[in-house]
Amino acid sequence: xxxxxxxxxxxxFIDADHPDVRAFARTAxxxxxxxxERVSALFVAVRDHLRYDPYAxxxxxxxxxxxxxxxxxxxxxxxxxxxxxxxxRAEGIPARVGFADVRNHLSTPTLAERMGTDVFMWHGxxxxxxxxxxxxxxxxxxxxxxERFGVEPLDYDGTGDALLHAFDGEGRRHMEYIRxxxxxxxxxxxxxxxxxxxxxxxxxxLEGGADVHDEGFHGA
Numbered sequence: 001x002x003x004x005x006x007x008x009x010x011x012x013f014i015d016a017d018h019p020d021v022r023a024f025a026r027t028a029x030x031x032x033x034x035x036x037e038r039v040s041a042l043f044v045a046v047r048d049h050l051r052y053d054p055y056a057x058x059x060x061x062x063x064x065x066x067x068x069x070x071x072x073x074x075x076x077x078x079x080x081x082x083x084x085x086x087x088x089r090a091e092g093i094p095a096r097v098g099f100a101d102v103r104n105h106l107s108t109p110t111l112a113e114r115m116g117t118d119v120f121m122w123h124g125x126x127x128x129x130x131x132x133x134x135x136x137x138x139x140x141x142x143x144x145x146x147e148r149f150g151v152e153p154l155d156y157d158g159t160g161d162a163l164l165h166a167f168d169g170e171g172r173r174h175m176e177y178i179r180x181x182x183x184x185x186x187x188x189x190x191x192x193x194x195x196x197x198x199x200x201x202x203x204x205x206l207e208g209g210a211d212v213h214d215e216g217f218h219g220a
Contacts, residue, residue, distance in 0.1 A: 028041045
């Protein structure tokens with residue numbers, strides 16, 4: 001990741017200049033003294049601020065802005081990655097939104113039937129630069145959800161990526177990254193929404209969310 005101005009700027013979706021986003025970021029890093037500590041604090045803040053819910057999909061542009069995501073109490077991987085990217089930029093830390101396709105080996109029957117596949121396209125993550133290091137981090141699964149399913153929540157310690165769990169708490173294969181779609185300086189919503197609608201026509205409306213309970217961990 002070569003840092004450019006766009007990796008620090010506010011955009012329409014990654015509205016890092018929004019006062020609520022800035023306040024959220026400032027509160028999260030209050031006790032941090034190094035960039036690694038600041039990234040770690042922001043990662044945890046976004047990870048646990050929003051309960052992960054793979055059914056809470058609302059692809060309206062106004063719902064996908066970081067400031068709107070911040071105002072929610074649950075969300076899915078892409079909005080959470082967008083919010084983390086915005087919070088990092090608000091603190092002057094270069095960051096981009098990234099996407100990958102992942103195979104979910106433990107997808108629940110309900111979710112698998114609704115999607116028609118165990119491959120989740122356009123899983124969202126954040127690419128962050130700290131010093132000379134570039135890492136991919138995803139704040140998707142909140143601590144409470146991880147603890148319920150017997151896995152350690154992801155953390156960022158500055159030594160490497162923090163991506164979705166390859167195995168669950170019982171040692172079973174969980175998430176497998178099968179395609180990296182690269183990174184963007186802003187959310188490519190139009191492209192993403194068109195591909196999701198084509199790939200998952202049986203998923204139902206992508207406007208608005210639906211309730212999810214314990215099976216939520218096995219989404220992406």
